[in-house]
Amino acid sequence: MKFFSGICAVWRVGLPLTQIQFHYRAGIRYVFFLTIWPVYLHIVKLLCLMHDNVDGMQEVLLPGGHGLMVRGYRPVINTLAKGLDIRLNHKVLEIVRHRNRVEVTVSSGQTFVADAAVVTVPLGVLKVKTIRFEPRLPEWKEEAIRELTVGVENKIVLHFGQVFWPNVEFLGVVSSSTYGCSYFLNLHKATGHPVLVYMPAGRLARDIEKMSDEAAAQFAFSQLKKILPNAAEPMNYLVSHWGSDENTLGSYTFDGVNKPRDLYEKLRIPVDNLFFAGEATSVKYTGTVHGAFSTGVMAAEECKMRVLERFRELDMLEMCHPAMGDESPVSVPLLISRL
Numbered sequence: 001m002k003f004f005s006g007i008c009a010v011w012r013v014g015l016p017l018t019q020i021q022f023h024y025r026a027g028i029r030y031v032f033f034l035t036i037w038p039v040y041l042h043i044v045k046l047l048c049l050m051h052d053n054v055d056g057m058q059e060v061l062l063p064g065g066h067g068l069m070v071r072g073y074r075p076v077i078n079t080l081a082k083g084l085d086i087r088l089n090h091k092v093l094e095i096v097r098h099r100n101r102v103e104v105t106v107s108s109g110q111t112f113v114a115d116a117a118v119v120t121v122p123l124g125v126l127k128v129k130t131i132r133f134e135p136r137l138p139e140w141k142e143e144a145i146r147e148l149t150v151g152v153e154n155k156i157v158l159h160f161g162q163v164f165w166p167n168v169e170f171l172g173v174v175s176s177s178t179y180g181c182s183y184f185l186n187l188h189k190a191t192g193h194p195v196l197v198y199m200p201a202g203r204l205a206r207d208i209e210k211m212s213d214e215a216a217a218q219f220a221f222s223q224l225k226k227i228l229p230n231a232a233e234p235m236n237y238l239v240s241h242w243g244s245d246e247n248t249l250g251s252y253t254f255d256g257v258n259k260p261r262d263l264y265e266k267l268r269i270p271v272d273n274l275f276f277a278g279e280a281t282s283v284k285y286t287g288t289v290h291g292a293f294s295t296g297v298m299a300a301e302e303c304k305m306r307v308l309e310r311f312r313e314l315d316m317l318e319m320c321h322p323a324m325g326d327e328s329p330v331s332v333p334l335l336i337s338r339l
Contacts, residue, residue, distance in 0.1 A: 062290065068190045073289070095119070096134040097272055100310060115307045116273040118299045120292075123267075123280040124150045124249025137271060144266035147259050148280060150250030151287075152243035153201040154208065156220040158234040160194040165228060171196070173227050179204055184224065198223065205251075206243050213239040252287035253280035268295060273306060275299040 069076070091107040095117065102117040121131065126145045136142070165171060171184040182204065187195040198220035200208050208216050217237035224231050242251040255261075268281035277299035278292050285291030 062285075068187075070191055092121070092131050094132045094134065095274065097274055100273075102273055115310060116275065116303045118275045118277055118296070118303055120276075120278045120296060120299075122150075122248050122250060122278065123148055123253050124243075125247065128249060130246070133274075140266055141269075141271060144263045147256060148253050148263050148267065149256040149259075151201065151252050151254050152205040152209075153199060153251045154205045154242055155238075155240045156198040156200070156208075156216055157238040158196050158198065158217065158220060158224070159236040159238075160196070160232055160234050162232070163188050163194045164230065164232055165196065171224075171227060173223065178202075182223065196224065209241050209244045213237070254287060268299075270299075270302060270306075275303045 090110075092104055093107055094103075094105040096103040096105075097117075100115065102114050104112045104114070104117060106112070123145065125131065127150065137145075165184075165186065165188075167186075167189060169186055169189055171186065173181065173183065175181045179202075182198060182200045185197040185199060187193055187197060200220075208219060211219065214237075216239045217234065220237075221231070221234060242248050253264075264281060264283045264286060268276055268283075270276065277295040279285070279287050279289075279295075281295045282288070282291030285294065
């Protein structure tokens with residue numbers, strides 16, 4: 001049985017209605033929030049109430065609906081990066097904090113010194129402790145890192161010779177278990193290119209990462225063939241590996257079952273002259289780009305205020321003790337990328 005609307009096409013294969021909960025576990029809740037079929041909409045709302053930890057009950061939605069960056073985020077990143085000293089391929093191994101400075105050592109052995117530092121690495125990287133903090137982070141900070149949960153959602157991009165699917169934003173498939181459920185994002189509707197993006201999540205996404213890229217693309221195509229039997233073979237494909245990439249080790253942060261709600265705030269709170277930002281530190285917008293960006297702005301402002309406060313202390317010290325000898329070189333925060 002097939003149900004169509006202007007937004008999504010959903011194939012249901014004789015399943016109990018409770019199977020609709022996969023839309024939350026697979027991370028595509030907005031498909032049914034947008035559809036015009038009120039029965040399913042009602043069921044989704046009931047599931048929200050049944051599952052207290054579903055993030056849809058916690059997050060705050062910004063107005064304007066969902067949007068797609070047609071050219072990707074590169075133009076945004078390039079604009080924000082103008083005038084900044086960014087070092088690529090500098091994998092951070094150790095962060096040592098002192099009273100008035102931070103030392104950051106990278107894999108080449110080079111050490112950078114600054115008045116303060118903003119740590120924005122993904123939660124998955126913090127969890128495996130590839131970065132050594134000296135002294136250790138306080139227990140309340142380590143608890144937040146430990147207790148918050150990292151999810152995985154990947155993208156398998158399939159490029160076709162021509163469009164053969166309905167003119168909708170999403171193609172979803174309901175399977176006999178949550179494991180096999182996922183959806184396709186229709187990029188043709190936004191970009192004009194004949195491209196579908198398969199979006200596996202959870203355990204399915206982790207299992208697919210164990211495959212070769214070719215096998216992963218074939219698996220995605222086999223899922224498409226289940227709902228569109230006459231689908232043509234893709235010409236090209238591209239596969240992400242967010243769960244196994246050592247620079248990410250996951251895609252997004254979400255609430256664990258029966259975990260306290262203040263974990264995000266604990267992860268964000270500074271430790272002396274170390275400041276923390278990223279989607280995992282956003283209380284309202286966890287797992288989103290705007291959550292990552294807004295916490296970055298907040299951390300930068302807090303960092304700036306601390307540095308300025310220190311300069312004021314130095315000015316007062318010079319007023320009390322003039323001519324104390326040669327000035328020490330002033331260090332400034334340096335943005336270092338792990339990518």
